[in-house]
Amino acid sequence: MVTKTVASYHFDTLAETISKLNEEDCTIIAGGTDVMVLHKSRRGVAPKIAKPVVFIDHLRELKQTYLEDGDLHIGACCTYGEMLEHSLIPNIFKKAIREVAAPAIRNRGTLGGNICNASPAGDMLPLLYIFNAKLVLRSVNEDRIVEIHDFIQGPRRIARQQNELLVEIILPEVVNEARLIFEKIANRRADAISKVSFAGLLQVQAGKVADARFAFGAVGPTMVRSQETEKKLLSQVYPLKVEVLDEVVADFASIINPIDDQRSTAAYRKTVALKLLRYFLTSKELF
Amino acid sequence: MIKFKLNGSVVETDAPSTVRLLDLLREEFELIGSKEGCGEGECGACSVLVDNLVQNSCLIPIGALEGTDVQTIEGYSKTPQYQVLNECYATAGGVQCGFCTPGMIIATEALLSKNPHPSEEEIREGISGNLCRCTGYNMIVDAIQLAAKKGDGLW
Structure with a gap:
């Protein structure tokens, strides 16, 4: 094997890892399911990664999942498989994991990796957006907490400083009675990249909408969410009046602007995205 | 130097840490049962067990393997469970x-070791990461159902 060697680090502790990031600009490898494909070379040749590499998926500190003050903290290196088996992980995440990844990917792919890869089609992102996920970024200086929609800035663009590491994902308390949906449209049930994905949350109290959140994936550079439109639903009578429903769908029709690519067409993506929204807001089966 | 267990023996390699496990297996250790289909984690032909979990060896940089226990189809073929799968896949x-078979067998082992009596739906989910372009999957599902019956108690 002819391979140009880059420095690589595999520290025993999180503290050592973070102090190395303070000294050197590194490529961070958690499960590797995205990094190894992104930098793939031809058969028999190691992926071409220009920067020194830091392995983090063995760090136990990054695999803790726990509740604190009602908020769920998920370690950035929890694999999908570990999340599936953890009693604290919300069922809607487990449903999504079963639908997006085959067992072999579940055993390597991590939640933190899915976020930091910042793909427009990132499978866990729609749910993380509607859960108002917050991210804990640790550096030698401090822990910084960032909202997921501020962290992800565009395809493969994130607001991580060179000396920071995503260590935890926080899901602020979600009201139990919330109705949740996650749907992914792709060519295959496992291991396919989304054409469209959708996550929704709806909470109805005493016949009126108390909370509504929607996020669409693979229809723009980042997840599409509109808190302005969501607010229009608050206090509306449920089941929704036709005018209200039509207005919400029309709002999203004006902000969802997908593209044509090898996986799908803009027209298909937009049509399906709006139908998923309408289905979620009207389906009795879900409730 | 990266040190891990491969098919029961401790091995060391000085290959760079970003080398794919699949390449290391095939080229340095001459274990060619794990195949390269897509090289992107979509086809499952390169599946191996790492700490008893099925994983795609094309996506694993060997630097991540320090201290782990890797089993390939070559190591697995010496187990009684393999004998049952071998017979049932043939029957x-x-x-x-045969290109997908080593990966399919590894995925089957991962499934049955967690769930010895899977439903058809669970079998299809268990092998959902493994593509087969010949059989149409139904005969593989049959093979796994047969193995669950015949190998009762083994898993």
């Missing part, structure tokens, strides 16, 4: 060209 016609 049910679950093998045609």
Whole structure:
């Protein structure tokens, strides 16, 4: 094997890892399911990664999942498989994991990796957006907490400083009675990249909408969410009046602007995205 | 130097840490049962067990393997569980060209070791990361159902 060697680090502790990031600009490898494909070379040749590499998926500190003050903290290196088996992980995440990844990917792919890869089609992102996920970024200086929609800035663009590491994902308390949906449209049930994905949350109290959140994936550079439109639903009578429903769908029709690519067409993506929204807001089966 | 267990023996390699496990297996250790289909984690032909979990060896940089226990189809083929799978895949016609078979067998082991009596739906989910272009999957599903019956108690 002819391979140009880059420095690589595999520290025993999180503290050592973070102090190395303070000294050197590194490529961070958690499960590797995205990094190894992104930098793939031809058969028999190691992926071409220009920067020194830091392995983090063995760090136990990054695999803790726990509740604190009602908020769920998920370690950035929890694999999908570990999340599936953890009693604290919300069922809607487990449903999504079963639908997006085959067992072999579940055993390597991590939640933190899915976020930091910042793909427009990132499978866990729609749910993380509607859960108002917050991210804990640790550096030698401090822990910084960032909202997921501020962290992800565009395809493969994130607001991580060179000396920071995503260590935890926080899901602020979600009201139990919330109705949740996650749907992914792709060519295959496992291991396919989304054409469209959708996550929704709806909470109805005493016949009126108390909370509504929607996020669409693979229809723009980042997840599409509109808190302005969501607010229009608050206090509306449920089941929704036709005018209200039509207005919400029309709002999203004006902000969802997908593209044509090898996986799908803009027209298909937009049509399906709006139908998923309408289905979620009207389906009795879900409730 | 990266040190891990491979098919029961401790091995060391000085290959760079970003080398794919699949390449290391095939080229340095001459274990060619794990195949490269897509090289992107979509086809499952390169599946191996790492700490008893099925994983795609094309996506694993060997630097991540320090201290782990890797089992390939070559190591697995020495187990009694393999004997049952071998027989059942043959009986049910679950093998045609054979390219996907080592990965399919590894995925089957991962499934049965967690769930010895899977439903058809669970079997399809268990092998959802493994593509087969010959059998149409039904005969593989039959093979796994047969193995669950015949190997009762083994898993």
